[in-house]
Amino acid sequence: MTTLFRKSLISAALASTTALPAMAQDISWIYCGDSIDPVHEKYIAEWEAANEGWTVTPEVVGWGQCQDKATTLAVAGSPAAMAYVGSRTLKEFALNELIVEVPMSDEEKAAYYPHIVDTVTFEDTQWGIPxxxxxxxxxxxxxxxxxxxLDPEVPPKTWAETIEFAKTIKxxxxxxxxxLPAKTFDNTMHQFLHWVYTNSGTVIDAEGNITLDSPENLAALETYKALVPWSVEGATAYEQNEIRAVFLDGSVGMIQAAVGAAFRLADTDIDWGVADLPLGPSxxxxxxxxxxxxxxxxxxxGVEEKAVEFARYITSxxxxxxxxxxxxxxxxxxxxxxxxxxxxxxxPYWKPFIDGxxxxxxExxxxxxxxLQNVMIEMVQSVVTGAAEPADALTKAAAALEEYK
Structure with a gap:
């Protein structure tokens, strides 16, 4: 077990966590959220009925604590059989031998949209099931x-048009x-990565080389800087859901958001549209x-094999x-x-979410x-606040990421 892993994860663990090892015929599942989805309740019952003597026991843990709890139990040697985790954690878990492989067949991989399997793949092996x-x-x-x-029916298609339209609106x-969300929160990194992937950029390549300091990513960070005067004031005070709330209030011209915003907009008087994310020059x-x-x-x-079987079923x-x-x-x-x-x-508003x-x-x-998150957030914030120029911030962040690759 690496010292870095222990320091970074145990420090975030819940001090009050206690658990007993899973019983031989029970699959314990750390389930993130406020409650179990009725669909999962239904199919858990069906799986148990088809697998006599086996039970699945979900433990509902809030989004802010569930991943830390799964990590704490694993590091302590009393792991849950399985847990709902952000796929970005899988490499860390795998390198510390806390999880088992769940390789997919070519047929299974082909059933997903492109690149989905990449989100759970490390060293050509799958370590989780989306x-x-x-x-x-x-x-x-x-x-x-x-x-x-501006033409209300024509959204910006490029970064340059996005800047131009934002300036005109302001x-x-x-x-x-x-x-522009730039709060000290994980989705500040996520929002920047949308710009990386709309300009053919990357952060790290398949060989583990840091690729953040690239012309493609510099263009993205320079666009961030160019948008600041025409964006919400005090961007470091907002995470993406707070920016979404401002949009739902009619107080901002454009945002990037998930499809959930469309459902919320249905309850407003806002005349809105949704389109592909604007594209960078590359x-x-x-x-x-x-x-x-x-x-x-x-x-x-002790129930790894059966847990893999159940996980494949519940994500079928x-x-x-x-x-x-x-x-x-x-x-x-x-x-x-x-x-x-x-x-x-x-x-039809679903189309851009599939197109991208x-x-x-x-991730x-x-x-x-x-x-990784802390480095990326600091980079974005330094540019948004004017504390650093994009080229300097990008070079500094790329060097800092060497420690975590």
Whole structure:
């Protein structure tokens, strides 16, 4: 067990955590959220009925604590059989031998949208099974566009147009043209990565080389700087959901957000549209950060083989389709199919969330994901606040990431 791993994860653990080892015929599942989804309740019962003598016991833990709890139990030697985790943690868990491999067949891999399997792959092996997926698109306020003299039906298609439109909205209406989130929060890094993947950039390559300090990423950070005067004031006070709230209030012209914003907009009087994320000068096509959460199977529970079997079942196409609910849950579908086709036909606003997958990219896998987040957040904040120039901030961040790759 590495010292870095212990320091970075045990320090975040819940001091009050206690647990007993999983019983021989029970699969314990650390389940993130406020309650168990009814779809999972249904299919757990069906799996138990088909596997006599076996039970699945989910423990519901809030989003802010569930990953720390799974980590604490594993490091202490009393792991849950499986846990819902951010896929970005899988490399860290794998290198410290806390989870077992869950390799996929070529047929299984091919069933997913492109690059989804990459989010759980390290050294050509899969270490988790995707269970939830998120992409982003551009939302714009048509009323503010019209008030600013812009065509309300034509969103920006490039970064340059995004800057131009944001500037026009701010100058003509006095309202922020764009919503840049830069709070000390993980989605500040996530939001920047959408810009990385809409300009064919990367953070780390397959050989483990840091690629952050590149012309493609410099262009992204320079665009951040150019947007600051036309964005919300005090961007470091906002994370993405808070920016979304400002948009829902009609007080910002454009934001990038997940499909959940579309459901919330239905309850407002805002005339809105949604489109592909605008493209940088080096883009090959529509892109987005591909964020997945996965089921990780922990080593040492004594029921690893059966836990893998259950995890494959609970994330199988039939179950996953019901869980995603045709988009009602706000999750981007993991796999294409007739249900997705029907969803796109019934709700065309879904299209950009699917379009961005082809040229999208995964959350980078590092040995210390919190170290990665902190470096990326500091980089973004330094540019947004004017404390550093984009080129200097990018070079500094790239050097800092060497410690965590």
């Amino acid at each position: 269970i939830a997926f998120s992409t982003k698109a551009l939302y714009w306020n048509k009323g503010l566009f019209e008030a600013a003299g 100058e003509k209406t006095g309202t922020a043209g764009y919503g 883009a090959q096509g529509p892109g987005t950060l591909l964020i997945t959460d996965s089921l990780a199977i922990f080593a040492g529970s 196409p039939e179950v996953q389709e019901a869980y995603e609910g045709g988009g009602a849950a706000g999750l981007t579908p993991l796999r294409p199919g007739p249900a997705v086709d029907a969803m796109l036909e019934g709700a 997958i082809e040229f999208g990219g995964p 980078p896998l590092f040995t210390d994901y919190k170290g």
